[in-house]
Amino acid sequence: MKVKKFFLMMALAACSGLAMAANPIAEFYMGDSYPAWTDAIHWENRINMKTYDFAGAGCTNCSDFTKFEFARDVLYNQGGGVLYYPAGDYYFDDIAAWGNNPDGKGLMLKKGVVILGETPTTSTKAVPWPVFDSNTQAEYQNHGLSDLKTKFHFPYKEIAQSKVVESKDLSGKGLVPYVWNFIGIMKGANEAGLADVSNVGIAWVNLDAAYVFFGFDAHWASTWGTSASSWLVKATKQAGINGWNNRVPDGTNTFDIWCGVSCPADQTGVGKIYTGEKRFVFGCKFDNACVTNYMFDGTWYKNSSNVYQYGMGDNFLSGGSFRYASKIAVYGSNLFIANNVVSEPTKNFIFKSIMYDRETSKITSTEKNLIFNYAYGHCVDVNKQLISQVDNRSDFPDGVQFSKNIVIKDNWLHNAAGKIFDVAGSYTVIQHNVGWKYKCDNSSWNKEYNFTNSFIIPFQNGATISKATDDFMNRFTDLSANNTWVDNNWYTGTGSQANDGEGILIQRTPGEAAAFSLAITNNICGKTGQGKYMGVWDTKAFGYFAAHNLTSSAQEGWVGATNGSVACSAFDNFLNNNTIASPVRNIDGIPNFDLYSPDEELIKAPSNVRASWDPTLKAYTISWKDDSSREMAYVVERKEKTATEWLKIAYRPRQEGITETSYGLGTANGKTFTAVGEFNPANWIDYLASSTKEYEYRVGTVYTLSTGTNTELIKYSAAIVEGTAVISVKKDLSISILPNPVTDFLIIKSTAKEPFNYEVITVNGAVVKSGNASSSVNLSISDLSNGLYMVKVINGSKVTTKKIIKK
Incomplete structure (x- = not known):
């Protein structure tokens, strides 16, 4: 009865002109440069979490956590929809009841269900500046999203005051988030596993003490077991802290990977990873986000050496904040992580504990001052960090590195001693992000976090604990990706006191012998001495272009590909002192890096330019033919058909020089590469084209006529030069029919906002409802008998049909 009431209210609201069905991502990007697959989410099917009659629907005296689960299941059973949280504060204190035990749960979304907060009216951009330069570092320390109206509060556990030395929190307390403080995913009754959980996400929410983890399936071991030979955590899982040694991994928690595919209990051979698709994190602000190690429980316990220790474990536990976990971890294809803020923490504290000294391999005899740093660890992990713990750089299971359509843009992210981005994928765009770091040492952290007491950073990477050089993997971006564009990013603070701090690091694609x-x-590294390396490291490069980058240190140069690399070029890359950066390091005679053309006649515009809409990918594929020699790269551009301004949507490496397949790549993950074009194709897939607009595309050949220049010349296709029309393509009609099953009102909507005719047909072929609509219709079917019907929607020559159940 209450579900019936809800749909009546929704239909009336739509008829009265309320904006009930807008895609907030499309709205923010003004209908352009956003992923078209998000239009298929049932934005029109919303439950207002403040006004919904929970008591009348059977959820009496429910907490915010219980209301979330109740409404989520209502939407899931309807085929998906939106949990809409209007402006206000929402408290999920129920999570504290599970503590750090292994049988808890976070806010777990199911297939088709998304969380949406109220759209802010001010400070809507995480990164307010459209283009970065090298002279305004102070500005970039600030960020937007300061006025989000919807706020989620997650619980903290208070550490014994006798152990707290100093706290940045004005309360002076040592506060630690719980392990289950996160937005996650779980399978429903209709899915076999997490890989089937699609069309999920969260938008316009300010989260306090919580993170996002949209995980994956694997051939998990039956339990964590007791074998110390498992890849990670080792003896610590034998301690049985909070019962985690008996957890059965299912991919819903970050810590599941530490057993899972690497455990020998129930499997043989290479582990399997199954990721999902269509997941987003948009317009969210993460305050005091932290993946707390499950062993940091604020109590004394015996470690593997039978020594009592406070909240610390062997090797991999970093003051409670887990170093290998991320504030935003999303796995799969068709992923969109955009316009988010991971803010500087306000609740760091110093605590006293005996600790494990890696240099002496002993427990310290006296207590040390250690830091619980919320900023520790990684910011964004996409298809990489957790899986790479299974088999780093050699073989990602099941070709996860080839997951397509990864878009990470417009984020402002802060962390310390970890990666801002850790990414694997194909046709990946990392664009217009700020990575803000403090240099990893006591003096910097004391200054920025307002501490007066000195402290030790626990994990030392082989250095003495007095040096506090916990900056292992202190990078802006770590890529094991292909067909990727990294553009217009600004970062600082990645310099390493030890040996592992890079700016933009490109490693070989796992399972292959090269980055391609x-x-x-x-891209700009904004602080001298803290950017260091930018480029390919310790591997061949098959198709690589670097241009217009500003790095900060001559140390290690900016590209370090090895002998055997082909189709590479670079120019106009500078150090902060305006000297041209050395183009090579350990290059061993690789040709074409500082490439220029002595004869402009060798440069030809691309021919056979094609663009076609792929209804499965929800994207355009653009291809061309390379007719030049000694070009440096290609640039792909698009514009709306009626517009005059072209938008660069990708730079692509040159193809010349790749003529054979004998580069040691062979077969990997069951995929045999027989054509070199598979590694560096003359194409691009535009996943950010709107589902409602008509576009034109063009491709230009990028070249320069002299070495050491900073002038980029482009020859566009002959059609552009002649002033004629370019490729123009129009998308297919996409239809949304919701809900299913349905009781009263059936909503039929064209996501392309085009007119259509519709029919509702019985199983015997009788048409019982028909009509037309300009772009959507709220059709009353309460007078129809319960049973199965077919809905047919016609737009010109395109026909869409869908079965529905009337209850």
């Missing part, structure tokens, strides 16, 4: 088909353009 990458472009790095217009």
